[in-house]
Amino acid sequence: MQQEKRYSVMTEHELRKEIGILQEQARKAEQMGMVNEFAVLERKVQLAKAYLIDPDAFKTGELYEIEGNPGQYFKIDYLNGVFAWGYRLNGDGHEEALPISLLKKLK
Secondary structure: OOOOOOHHHHHHHHHHHHHHHHHHHHHHHHHHHHHHHHHHHHHHHHHHHHOOOHHHHHHOOOEEEEEEOOEEEEEEEEOOOOOEEEEEEOOOOOOEEEHHHHHEEOO
C-alpha cells in the first residue's frame, strides 16, 4: 500500500493534478447522490487549493468574504499554515479555522 503524499510537500503541478482528480470524483459522487462523499471531496479540493495560495497575502485583523457564502464575512485573528483562525461576523462567536482558499478579499 502506497503512502499518500501530504499536500504540504506536493509541487504546484502535483497539487493541480490532485485538484482535478478530486473535482472529477466529487462530480461523480454528486451524480450518484452521495452527498456526504461529495462534501468530503469538496473540502479536500479547498484544502489542496489553499496550498497554491501565499498565506502572506492575508492580514490579521482584516475582513474577508467567505467564498460560496455571499454576505458572510470572516475576521482573521491569526494564521497557522494555510488556515486562517478567527470569527464569522454575525456568527455564534466561536473561533474557527478556514482554509485560506475560502477567503476572498473585499473590494
